[in-house]
Amino acid sequence: QVQLLESGGGLVQAGGSLRLSCAASGRSFSSYRMGWFRQAPGKEREFIAAISWGGGNTIYADPVKGRFTASRDNAKNTVYLQMSSLKPEDTAVYHCAADAARLGTDLSRDPEEYEYWGQGTQVTVSS
Numbered sequence: 001q002v003q004l005l006e007s008g009g010g011l012v013q014a015g016g017s018l019r020l021s022c023a024a025s026g027r028s029f030s031s032y033r034m035g036w037f038r039q040a041p042g043k044e045r046e047f048i049a050a051i052s053w054g055g056g057n058t059i060y061a062d063p064v065k066g067r068f069t070a071s072r073d074n075a076k077n078t079v080y081l082q083m084s085s086l087k088p089e090d091t092a093v094y095h096c097a098a099d100a101a102r103l104g105t106d107l108s109r110d111p112e113e114y115e116y117w118g119q120g121t122q123v124t125v126s127s
Contacts (some may be wrong), residue, residue: 002098002116009094009121010088016125020081020112022096022118024104030054032076033107035114036081038092047093049081050107059107063103064090086125093120
């Protein structure tokens with residue numbers, strides 16, 4: 001069982017920055033591919049970023065490419081999402097998720113392929 005806990009959300013003005021953290025329990029964290037997703041009111045869950053087990057490979061959704069950066073510290077069992085140049089349309093609840101069971105090394109944009117989810121942290125960007 002893996003437990004994930006996000007933190008770092010809040011209210012920020014457009015153009016500002018935030019860093020989200022996701023702390024994971026469990027000894028096998030370093031073997032999990034991790035993802036970040038967000039969900040705005042009335043919208044479907046949206047893929048944001050994914051990072052490989054070692055942190056050397058990342059993928060991003062087009063709306064955040066160049067503005068958001070995913071990273072991880074396996075010694076701290078934590079994955080991060082650095083968000084900059086924030087826009088009002090980035091307002092959402094942000095979730096981290098663990099892809100713990102799939103074989104292979106590819107990174108997935110499909111939320112169905114992530115087994116464990118955190119409760120989320122609210123990010124609100126004012127104009």
